[in-house]
Amino acid sequence: MKRRKLLVVGASLASLLARGAYAQDKAVKQAEVRAKAKQALEDFYKADAEIKSAVGKAPGYAVFTTYGLSFGLGGAGGKGIAHDSKSKKDAYMNIAQASAGLQIGASDTRYLFVFKDAKSLADFIDNGWDASAGAAAGAGTGRDEANVKAGAVAFSGGTAYVLTKAGLQAGVSLGGSKVWKDKDLN
Incomplete structure (x- = not known):
């Protein structure tokens, strides 16, 4: 009986410690x-100072940092925040x-979505976002002279901006983007 109580207490303690470590890990990831x-x-x-x-x-706005590679097939991913x-x-x-x-490259790219109204922001956060892509080319050195590619692009919820921080991409491709709420960090 004592052994069983000891096991239950030990398991409970381990669970509490694991939850504490998870909360600390979550806070570190959120800060990053x-x-x-x-x-x-x-x-x-x-x-662009007007931004x-x-x-x-x-x-509200949403801002993301992505890292990607492409050689025929391409992919990129990243994290960000949507701010109310x-x-x-x-x-x-x-x-x-x-x-x-027909594409080749590697990049470190930033995306900024500036929302025209609170409903568009809420829809973006709650439902995510899907979009198709077209031809693209951009370059950045990772220094201060990195530039906003193609300026502002309107989308149904507001205005989107793209900034190539470092890397080089060139080509014509068909593809898409998907944005969704991070279940682990919210």
């Missing part, structure tokens, strides 16, 4: 995503991209 998102925003502001004004006036300017809350998000076509 927030830091990368903050840096990506600063990169956008350096590339800071657009973000400041918007009901009114509530000051962040939702942790994932982004994945896939493509196929």
Whole structure:
């Protein structure tokens, strides 16, 4: 009987310690995503000062950092946040991209979505986002001169910006992007 109680107490203690370690690990990962998102925003502001004004006036925005490779088939993925300017809350998000076509490259790319209204932001956070892609080319050195590729592009919920931080991509491809809420970090 004592042995059984000891096992139950031991299992309970192990469970509590594991939950504490998970919470600490989660907090570390959230801080890392927030830091990368903050840096990506600063990169956008350096590339085009008008973006800071657009973000400041918007009901919300989402910013992502992705890393990808392509050689015929391509893929990229990353994490980011969707920020509600009114509530000051962040939702942790994932982004994945896939493509196929005449393409080659590697890149470190930032994406910024500036939402036109609170409903568009809420739909983005709650339902995710799917989009198709077309021809693309971009280059960046990873230094301050990295530039906003193709300027602002309108989408149904607002305006999107793309910044190639480092790498080189060229080609024509068909593909898509998917954004969804990160279940582990929210």
